[in-house]
Amino acid sequence: KAGVTQTPRYLIKTRGQQVTLSCSPISGHRSVSWYQQTPGQGLQFLFEYFSETQRNKGNFPGRFSGRQFSNSRSEMNVSTLELGDSALYLCASSLGGESSPLHFGNGTRLTVT
């Protein structure tokens, strides 16, 4: 089975721009979660989608948004980029229950200059 695929792997953007990151989950997984990883804050939960509906949301500003498509693929968007948005963005998929482990992609490294 193919793993979780995130594209692109690396991205460099300028302050004020917007960016869209993409995630293809493992086949059969209906839940997709997004995390931001930084050296200072560690792994912080952004949001989770299940069957195209946002099921959980972390404590991030409205500039961070996401969506999930009918084939379970997901995108997250960050508008009006700030320097502090530089991070590794990780997508994870699962079957959807609390006992189901998350399977992570290799992440998208976003650098904002």
Next chain:
Amino acid sequence: AQSVTQLDSQVPVFEEAPVELRCNYSSSVSVYLFWYVQYPNQGLQLLLKYLSGSTLVKGINGFEAEFNKSQTSFHLRKPSVHISDTAEYFCALNQAGTALIFGKGTTLSVSS
């Protein structure tokens, strides 16, 4: 609110020595506990999970962890580490109705 605390940010050990990475959690309800490993420039990989039943769980790469409800701990152990075990290790907790939350991570450095 639930939380996960990894008690050591860095653990240096010599090759073939035993290691324990400590994790405490806080929650008022039943939890599911996980350990993940992250190698440089990669995502997280599941090492093991505790869902219910036996409190000693075995994972990949020779790692095991013990769930202790009275001490609210889920420490990760390996009897003999290899250079290739050098990585960052994350303890994580999930419960009904919430998202998986992670500890701050422990960097395990194995030297010869």
